[in-house]
Amino acid sequence: MKTGLITSDTYQNHNTGDGHPEKEDRVKAVIDNFKKLNNKNLIWKKPVKFNKSLLKITHNPNYIDFVEKSFPKKGFSYLDGDTIISPGSKSATIDAVGSIITAIDGVQKKDFKNAFCAVRPPGHHAERDKAMGFCIYNNVAVGAHYLIDNYKLSKIAIIDFDVHHGNGTQNIFFDNEKVLYISTHQFPFYPGSGTEKEKGKNNNILNIPLPAGTTSEEYLNAYEFVLKKIREFKPEFILLSAGFDAHKNDPLAQFQLDSKDFYTITKRTLELSKLYCDGKVVSILEGGYDILALQESTQEHVEALIESN
Secondary structure: OOEEEEOOOHHHHOOOOOOOOOOHHHHHHHHHHHHHHOOOOEEEEOOOOOOOHHHHHHOOHHHHHHHHHHOOOOOOEEOOOOOEEOOOHHHHHHHHHHHHHHHHHHHHOOOOOEEEEOOOOOOOOOEOOEOEOOEOOOHHHHHHHHHHHHHOOOOEEEEEOOOOOOHHHHHHHOOOOOEEEEEEEEOOOOOOOOOOOOOOOOOOEEEEEEOOOOEHHHHHHHHHHHHHHHHHHOOOEEEEEEOOOOEOOOOOOOOEEOHHHHHHHHHHHHHHHHHHHOOOEEEEEOOOOOHHHHHHHHHHHHHHHHHOO
């Protein structure tokens, strides 16, 4: 079986203004690279339309209304100090959510073995009722709720290897025993959450805070604790919040990972996924702000996804 690559053209419409790190070039570089590689083991898909009730399971309805009314007719609006939206952000935001739904459906229906969603805006900082850190809707959280509601699964694991803690995903699933959330991240750092003491109401949160300057070896050693928790939980499906800003060249953080490390992280996770959930893995792009590093790292990540088929 092949690997799904889910993306849309609407990411280009999400204009965040000059000098903003979360810019169109991020996804363009990733997509252009995969087009150039032209790997026959990739199945390209566009996001489907989805039932907006899925947003209401994940986010407060008042927050959804607030977001809908915030998209400007022209120029820019701010949902928070970092999260800028423009008229075209509306379609990009909806398609980012639709991408993970499309990816999950494709894996569940065996159209492809696993999938990567190359989308923006990212999602893991968006809380139930708050935009934050470039994120509007929490894409991966909507995906987890979709697996629970539509496919009646009761054990979803979310692994978040973005260099920033996914406070939004933790916030949404803090008391949900059906979802295990695991995060490796730089600490102390933005957004300030993610200590080892934050364990969730059902011991369903595992935070692995690591210091600035963490090397490849130190990170990969720490990642063994992620895999140990996955073995204990035995998930039916794994979602990856795939941020690539732990790369040594990323301007927004201070981890020291190489592009190749993302191949290793992905490969180790997929080997384990075969034992518990028949390799059912969907990943979605979160951070990564050095364009060349992002291009290389996503290529390594997807190569591991393809190899596992």
